[in-house]
Amino acid sequence: MPQRRLVTGRSREPRQRFAEELRQLRAGKGVSLRQLGERLGWDWSLFGKMEKGETLGGPEVVQALDTYFGTPGMLLALWELARADHTQFREQYRRYMELEAEATSLWHFAVSVLPGLLQTPGYAREVLAVGGSKGAELDQQVEARMSRRELLEGDDAPPFRSLLSEAVLGTPVRDRRAWRSQLEFLAEVSERDNVTIQVLPMSAGPHGLVSAAVMFLRLLDARTVVYAENAFSGELIEDYGTVERLQRAYDAVRDLALSPAESRKFILRTLEEVPCDPSTSTL
Missing domain, CATH: 3.30.870 (Endonuclease; Chain A)
Structure with a gap:
């Protein structure tokens, strides 16, 4: 039996999917990045970065895009999924x-x-602990950070x-x-x-x-x-x-x-x- 494939062919990774939808919607409207920026009141380079997956933008920008493209709530939902997914980071x-x-x-x-390259063990431990690390995980992270100093x-x-x-x-x-x-x-x-x-x-x-x-x-x-x-x-x-x-x-x-x-x-x-x-x- 032949392997099934997705009909849309679009990415399942949230951040990439969000970027793909933005590109598809803009292409469907037939507008350039510069024109999109002029019509929505944001620097056009922001939309370019969003379409490349380099940034997600803020909720107010995404809401404006939803309104402009006539996709109420869809882009904002994808944005929230992308924002919650840390795989790419x-x-x-x-x-x-x-x-x-x-x-x-x-x-x-x-x-x-x-x-990290200039941190001592005591400093690294306190900084990493503030970030939420503790126990064995904290010990491992401190050790890993100290090993980087060998560079x-x-x-x-x-x-x-x-x-x-x-x-x-x-x-x-x-x-x-x-x-x-x-x-x-x-x-x-x-x-x-x-x-x-x-x-x-x-x-x-x-x-x-x-x-x-x-x-x-x-x-x-x-x-x-x-x-x-x-x-x-x-x-x-x-x-x-x-x-x-x-x-x-x-x-x-x-x-x-x-x-x-x-x-x-x-x-x-x-x-x-x-x-x-x-x-x-x-x-």
């Missing part, structure tokens, strides 16, 4: 981890939390630059000894030949990376990819134009940051402000 993160291990150079911007060790370690918003250093973990250990590690690792750490002072004001942490990876084939992350999700970005825009934003932020030498002094001053009373374990 897990797959993107898995692919990012594979690329990170192969990268020839890495550069990063931290909004509020240190990058920056050894003679063939790739160059790594991390721009840290001042807010990162102004947000200590509750365990005082863990925070001191973390700052001491930052000061130590900043002296390695392959690691550059720069602090972006609050006085620098608003900038183009204010809402997300980003990691850039230069790959063996000379391509650059970006992993952008906020508190709720992460996204692997490989589109050349988007990567270029993010790179320009990163370069502008780097120009606002303190020099590596000044940044190390900033870290050491922060360390000096942490009381070292061993009898008290919390700030």
Whole structure:
């Protein structure tokens, strides 16, 4: 008996199905992305990203699309399914981890939390616990995060630059000894030949990376990819134009940051402000 196939031929993955429906509906209307943006009052590039599956947009945008295409509630229902499905995010993160291990150079911007490559066990444990991990799962995640630090060790370690918003250093973990250990590690690792750490002072004001942490990876084939992350999700970005825009934003932020030498002094001053009373374990 021949194998059955879906009549529609459309994806069963919620996020991809949502993107496919948007493309089909727009094609049926015979309008361009730019025309759609003009008629609904949103930047047309947003609809392009939604059709590529790069973003889901917000509920108000999806409701407007439902009204425009005459599909009351259908797109919003697909949007809710896509929003609840984390499969694609897990797959993107898995692919990012594979690329990170192969990268020839890495550069990063931290909004509020240190990058995993610079975290100590105590710091990582508290950050991961806040995210909901506990018990054996928490132990495994801390161990896995610590193993990633090996990427920056050894003679063939790739160059790594991390721009840290001042807010990162102004947000200590509750365990005082863990925070001191973390700052001491930052000061130590900043002296390695392959690691550059720069602090972006609050006085620098608003900038183009204010809402997300980003990691850039230069790959063996000379391509650059970006992993952008906020508190709720992460996204692997490989589109050349988007990567270029993010790179320009990163370069502008780097120009606002303190020099590596000044940044190390900033870290050491922060360390000096942490009381070292061993009898008290919390700030």
